[in-house]
Amino acid sequence: MEEETTDVLVVGCGIAGLCAAVTALQQGARVTVLERAPKEDFGGNTRWTEAYMRMKNDAEIADDFAEHFMQNPGANLDPNVERAVTGESTSWPAYVRAHPMPDPEVIFTFADQVPSTISWLKEFGLKFGPQPIYLLTQNTHRIAAQGGGLALIERLNAEVEKLGGEILYETAAHDLIRSEDGTVCGGLCKAADGTALRIRAKSTVLASGGFQGNPEMMARYIGPRASYMRPVARGGYYNRGEGIRMALEAGAAPAGEFSSYHAEPVDPRSQEAEAVVFIYPYGILVNNRGRRFIDEAPGTVDAHYDNISRSFAHQPDGIAWVIFDDQVDDIPRWQSSIRSDIPPVEAPTIAALAEKLGLPVENLTTTVDDFNAACPEIADFTPFEIDNAATRGIEPPKSNWSRPLTRAPFRAYPLISSVCFTFGGLKVNNRAEVVDTEGRTIPGLLAAGETMGIYHQVYTGSTSVLRGAVFGRIAGMTATDSQK
Structure with a gap:
């Protein structure tokens, strides 16, 4: 088995993974990015989306941004959980910290960090504004990235290469490396030719999407009707759920609605x-x-x-x-x-x-x-x-x-x-750190994008690319902060 060492291992090369990688590289970290797809298909779902964003303009989110998440926290939510999250998070009981509902601190951090994240993306020459949309009626504001998601990932991909990051195409992680105390220390990977690779890292960011490209996981979580579904675009077939599976096996708390999807x-x-x-x-x-x-x-x-x-x-x-x-x-x-x-x-x-x-x-x-x-x-x-x-x-x-x-x-x-993407994913805090089933952070493990779970009942439209960008950037900063 080949071995490699890096500071930050990023699993996934869509908007979340690339934002994490560029952020970590800007902080001086060594970064390795894994991408299951060949280079001509890299980018997961982001490659195929027009990247609509729930914003009034490139500096202001829509008025209903956080409200929509709070209106869809999950069916029949326990009032004891609702009451607990009104207090300081440090006083939440373990079952609340690990609850699959959208954590208010995470949602408000998300909303708060959107403008600064867009401002950061604009530093790379990316532009945002009103774009034509196929929805004939709308009840909220939307803008989009000029050139869509493809423009975002191509520019960020180029920035990873410019800053000296390594991108391994046609390579997927299949297990996490953990120390005796449970700290995540990288991942076990396999290339398309079957070559096994052990990558040791100080921090690992899971940004490998949901599980819509995995029929077994779709049937397990969505049910028999999953046989009638297919991903909305080719990028979805590369999202096979290993990031979610590996973390759950490592004790991560599930979040989001596993039995549903956008x-x-x-x-x-x-x-x-x-x-x-x-x-x-x-x-x-x-x-x-x-x-x-x-x-x-x-x-x-x-x-x-x-x-x-x-x-x-x-x-x-x-x-x-x-x-x-x-x-x-x-x-x-x-x-x-x-x-x-x-x-x-x-x-x-x-x-x-x-x-x-x-x-x-x-x-x-x-x-x-x-x-x-x-x-x-x-x-x-x-x-x-x-x-x-x-x-x-x-x-x-x-x-x-x-x-x-x-x-x-x-x-x-x-x-x-x-299926655009599945709702079920990993519980993270507002620093993109993965939380275990006792509500404690798992050292060395972070998640962003579709791999983190925040949606229930109804998708908060035009927030998925933003989720990837915001929490990818947060994950990149957290990963490097922990190494200083």
Whole structure:
């Protein structure tokens, strides 16, 4: 087995790992970064995202940033836990320090450090501002990185090389090295050719993503419906959960909602990354039995697509269909809500559409007839504003933008529940140190990005890249601080 020694070992080469690596290098540390993917595919999920950020501008977060996390701390949260976290963290009992809920100190540190992290990224020539988005309605502010996530990782990757860091491509960690007292001292790794490598390090940062690329972990934590899912982009296949597994085996506390994930509605026919279809608030969603199963428009699409997309996996064969008609042309730029490169299925009648889709003709025609009869009269259609034009007398209801489907041609896209990233991860404190099941830090071990768990119930939209950048930078600083 080959051996190597470094100051900071970073497992993962996405936004979290690269921010950790550059920060540590700036502090004078020796840094080794592991990347499972080949160089042309490095970057995990970050490579494929447009890197939207829940911010008013590049210096201010959205007003609801921390509030949204606090509104989604986990189902049926114990009031004793809620009461305990209102006091000083030093007085929290062990079960609270290790609780999977989003730690208020972590969330407020996250919110507080976003502006300074963006300012730091701008030092590398990266730019941030308003960018076109596929969501036709929004209830919060967003900006994005110019050039998307690819611009972020390419620039940071170049900075790692410039500062003398080492990046080992096609190399993955599979176990942690621990001393007798439990301190993490690096990792055991394996290259694509099977070469085993022991890397000893003073600090180890786990930034290797979630487990959406690991069918076994998906089935174990998400359940049988995971067989209907796939990662939203190619980068997700490299996220196989070893970082989470290794840390849990070392006694780390789990955090986030392991049985859930951030979902997007994707056309399964498309080979494109993130082939999303967001036109469904202006039509209806049906399953393979030709029946509606959910309120398609409870509010703005950005606030509800996570839950709606997850519901597809609970339908027969894990498939949903969005049905809409030619009235869609009343919606300006509606095509921007669809990123699939495959055209919709079209037909002159609902019955003919059902036949093309392989759906029960009688069921679909009855579903559409019942929906049409339940729609209110709309004097002035306002597609970009909540209009409260709700159906009456049918279940499930549709709360907004309920217009009868009457104008041919009728169109349909198939949709699956596609996984952006999994919610379950490791418990960390506000210094990105991994916490064990007794609420104590594990010496030498840090985590950032999707490997840390903070989401429950509903994803706080446009915060994932920010989470990687902020906690990657914090992890890099903590790792080097501990070595001074």
